[in-house]
Structure formats: C-alpha cells, structure tokens
Amino acid sequence: MSDWTDDQNPYNRKRRRCKVYDVERVEGLGLCEHCGALVSISDYAGDDAMNAKWLCGKCKGELTHVSFGFDKGARGAQKVRWVGPDGQWTDKKPTDDFQLGAIQVMVGPEVFY
Numbered sequence: 001m002s003d004w005t006d007d008q009n010p011y012n013r014k015r016r017r018c019k020v021y022d023v024e025r026v027e028g029l030g031l032c033e034h035c036g037a038l039v040s041i042s043d044y045a046g047d048d049a050m051n052a053k054w055l056c057g058k059c060k061g062e063l064t065h066v067s068f069g070f071d072k073g074a075r076g077a078q079k080v081r082w083v084g085p086d087g088q089w090t091d092k093k094p095t096d097d098f099q100l101g102a103i104q105v106m107v108g109p110e111v112f113y
C-alpha cells in the first residue's frame with residue numbers, strides 16, 4: 001500500500017492537470033515484473049521517488065528496475081527493454097510513436113511539460 005493518498009501526493013495533483021493528453025515517454029513505460037500490468041515511471045516520479053517503495057497499482061508488488069526494463073550493468077542502470085506497440089517487452093527501442101490503449105506513447109526527443 002502506498003503511504004500517500006492521491007490527495008496528499010502533490011505530484012498526483014500536478015499529473016491530473018496534465019492527464020488530458022495521456023502521453024507517456026516510451027522510456028518511462030514498463031511492465032510489472034510480478035503481474036505484467038503496464039506501469040509508467042511518471043506515476044512514481046516525485047520528490048520522494050528515491051526513498052519511496054514503488055508498488056504496482058494492480059498487484060501491489062514492489063517494482064524494481066526490472067519492471068522498467070533496466071539492467072544494472074557495470075556502468076550503471078541502462079534501459080535494455082521497452083514496451084512495444086503490442087504492449088509486450090521488446091529488446092529494440094520502438095522508432096515511431098504509437099498508441100497503447102488510451103496512452104499516446106512518444107518515442108522522439110525528451111519534452112518537458
């Protein structure tokens with residue numbers, strides 16, 4: 001269970017305003033390592049992100065770098081898997097924007113909202 005309710009979490013309030021677009025970066029998408037649910041790093045980012053445990057919204061399993069497609073190599077964590085247009089892991093980064101359910105997934109250069 002999360003320690004924060006939605007209303008206590010300032011990031012959630014901010015996110016709701018942006019939510020109209022339902023845009024996610026392909027780098028930030030992952031699949032829960034426990035149940036396979038789609039997870040987004042932006043659901044978890046925030047001031048407390050480094051200290052907080054990240055729990056899957058579906059199964060409440062603890063999400064690690066594995067759920068976000070990172071591999072911890074000698075030079076630090078690197079993204080090695082991406083969620084593709086079929087909603088499954090792919091080891092090749094998608095090159096075109098695509099739609100995943102209600103989410104527009106952006107592949108291009110980083111944009112800050």
Ligand SMILES: [Zn+2]
Pocket residue numbers: 032033034035036037056057058059060061
């Ligand atoms: Zn899960």
